Amino acid sequence: MSSPGGPGGALSTRGGPKRNKWALELSLGSTRSRGDRQNKEGDVMYPVGYSDKPVPDTSVQETDRNLVEKRCWDVALGPLKQIPMNLFIMYMSGNTISIFPIMMVCMMAWRPIQALMSMSATFKLLESSSQQWLQGLVYLIGNLLGSALAIYKCQSMGLLPTHSSDWLAFIEPPQRLEIMGGGMVL
């Protein structure tokens, strides 16, 4: 909340034996804090040479670059690594239609889709890597595989309208061309 080194604003009363509950000073001086509770912090004097902003470390070392590369590959391979886990869950949940398998399938389908939607953000993450495009491709493939797996699961659960029976409800009754009636002779 408080920004000790920030530009000044209205400042409350200074410390002293007598403390007002609050005070307003309209002049724009070197005032900083807003509440009297912040006074103590506001009163802290920074040492010489202290800077608010961190100084960037400009000396990039080779080991760090490897680390970044590794980190980026981790990100890229994440979806692929999940596939065995997903397969296991798929196997465990079975093909019956009940609330838990449906939730599993939804999760499985939603996660790759979500990942694909936030592709640009992931690319930003991978920006620093040299193999950015390759990693991006791997990430994409991983996610696509994940969603394919979800679709396969849907298929094996019978949730995909791939059979003629799934469209049965939409078949209109045929229109009759002849009018017929009659019965036993009265």
Next chain:
Amino acid sequence: MGWSLATLFVSLRLLCFTAAVFEDQVGKFDWRQQFVGEVRFAVFDTNSQASKKLLVATEKNIFASINSRTGDLLWRHVDKTGPEGHIDMLLLHGQDALVVVGNGRILRSWETTIGGLNWETVLDTGSFQSAAFIGVQDLVKYVAVLKKSALSLHYLSNGHQKWVENLPESNTVQYQIVYSGGSGQVLLLGVVPNSHIVIVEYNIEDGEIMRQKSVAAPWITSLQSSCVVVGSGVLLCADLTTQSMYTFSLQSVEQTNMNQILLQTLGLEVASGFQPVLISTQPHPARPPLSEFVLQLGPDHHILLQLNDELISPLRDFNPSFLVAFATTGEKTVTAVMSPKNTTACSINLYSADTGRRLLDTTIIYHKDPNGGRPAKLYVHAFLKKDDSVGYRVMVQNEDLVLSFLQQPGRVVWTREEALADVVTMEMVDLPLTGTQAELEGEFGKKADGLLAMVLKRLSSQLIVLQAWLGHLWKLFYDARKPRSQVKNEVTIETLSRDEFNLQKMMVMVTASGKLFGIDSKSGTILWSQYLENVQPNSVFKLMVQRTTAHFPHPPQCTLLIKDKNTGLASLNVFNPIFGKKSHIGVPALSRPVLQSLLLPLMDQDYAKVLLLIDDQYKVTAFPSTKNVLQQLQEMASSIFFYLVDSNQGRLSGFRLRKDLSTELIWEVVVPVETQKIVGVKGKRANEHVHSQGRVMGDRSVLYKYLNPNLLAVVTESTDTHQEHSFVGIFLIDGVTGRIVHEAVQRKARGPVHFVHSENWVVYVYWNTKSRRNEFSVLELFEGMELYNSTVFSSLDRPQPPQVLQQSYIFPSPISTLEATLTEKGITSRHLLVGLPSGAILSLPKMFLDPRRPEVASEQSREENLIPYSPEIPIRTEWFINYNQSVSRVKGIYTSPSGLESTCLVVAYGLDLYQTRVYPSKQFDVLKDDYDYVLISSVLLGLFFATMISKRLAEVKLLNRAWR
């Protein structure tokens, strides 16, 4: 998704096996009315002053007791239908009622207070003639039953036979009257037509013939109704041809000829062609009859006469008078006479029988129903008042079988519509919308006339709706202040309106007596009735709804076709089914006998469906026959077909309409009448919808149904009824082309066959003569895995025959009628409604009658929810939709869809009426009756407030944290 929905639906269907009602639901959606039919004998129990029993025996073979204060049935015994259960005689003595049943087959004694059987004896064979109490010295100890050739005497106490005697010369003499004056002898009167009367006297103790005598009477044809015994044993006869009365003393030894008394000498004249009728009364069976009697001289003319020493003197002339009846209370005997007062009312007066003097203050005014028939029978219940004067109540039966019970000075205590015991056909018609709804509906019906006008119209109609709603609220508020008992929820014609889900409908019922009824399906109240006069007893009725209530402001219209079987001529009655008013629309004159009628889906400019009537020359008359209709008919002529089934000649023939409204024969199928007889033909119901065009198989492919709207199911029975050779045949014939789609013969089977034809299946029930059991058989037709043409159906273009599957099952009960449920869109699974002779109505899921039920359950059949085949169909008592409200002699079940897809309205008719609702797939579209609204709304409210409070708390907390 489709698959999961289907699975969900199937699992819903699996849940639907239980269909019983809860105890608190009894009578909530259903009602039953019990009837007895046309009264044949009615006796008032006059033993005690407070007695309120009225015993009736009816043409429907029913012996019942009616509470004379309320008109409710105290108890009822339903005997066999037909001549076997026919009630020949009803005699009441004290607490015991004696009934002779089945043309003298059985003699029964009933205890009248609770309707228990005292005893029953099987009588010797022979056609029944008469029965009478035999009294000795003021005590009635025996009952005599006269058969064609034998006379038997039974003890009243236990029914044991005292003696039985063969009658002398019974092959020539017709014995018709048995009489006892209480003096220890049994007199038997017989007649040889146009020759003489035979009198035989039996000894009461051993049945020995004491005396035998014959009296010449060349004018006589029959003793019944023209001869009575009056006074102390005087036989009195009236004859039309000689215009005279004859008396003969039964006791006298010397008299050999009858005394002739010319009616002219009494100043009387019989109406031309009217057979005079004599009415006498015997107040106590152990005492001789009164010497006063009534002679009916014409249809509206009666006269009270007195016999005094072989002289007849008139006491009082009742002219005009419709009906006359005697009644006795204490020592007094009175005559009640119904005479016309004015065009709308009759008056009933009481006259002292021994003097003919009118008793003061005894007039009952009987108001005739303008839509009813004439009074036909009069039953009088006389009683002594505290001041020793005679008071009385009467029961009047009209030609239209209305029983009205009246008391002085004309208050109708109760009425019973006994015509409803014989409903022939019925329809259910939607009720009209309320005025405001109709206003809104009417807006859409009108032609558009400019944007502004439309907006204004919409605003005004919305205003009207708002006004009506406010009025409704005000009424609710107003009624809420009144005590519950004062708020009447009576249904009247004025307050009739369709409810939200169209669950309340108007039942239009046609009865065999020619009376039409409009009954509210929710409460069973008769809202209107109309008696059609001159309807012959064996007429055929066909009721059609030409215009429903959907076409405001045109009134709904029903047409009843009545065909007289004797002349073959038919007449059309057009009426409004909601108000029962006869319509003024001109009906076509039908000069030729009508063979059949056909209601087309075509409509005239007033939205009335076109009715075609086919006469015996196969010419067609259209009704209505406006220019518009004729033009439409000409355009459509080539696609209008009809079929006729002549059961006598075993011929089925199909016709096509020509442009000039003549017809051409296009096909004919002849079933040889020597071997089999066509017993029934059924097409599909016009208002049936099939939602699903196929069945989903276990492998998720589709087996398409063969939904031929022109398919007819024809059932034949063999003429040979020997159990080895009898068979039942079923033919499925296309009504347009005459092609026999399928035929099946069930060997060693016998009728009566009940069958239902719906969707792509036919279910029929027959009696298996070999195994001696009732069997259900189901035929189901499928088109295959491919649809031939999914857009249009034409019978003329069907190259492939359908696949037919069949399976049979054992049903552990005989059945009396069969019908299938029907719903609005046909999504709900179907049930079969089976009327059982026990009075129960069974709702049998169609799932049990499925020819695809596998013998061994496989993975795929399980997936399809097919029950493995088992030959027996169970009857579970929770499937009885009428729980313990037995419906006697169910003749037909009518099903009608309601506005809710889950709900089907059911009316069972026969002797009783029963209306209920069935939910074949449970009520999936309605919250349950016991739905906990309080809990749900309190939880919702609680959650709402919890959110509000926690939101506020969160805000405070955030603020506090911000202050920190």
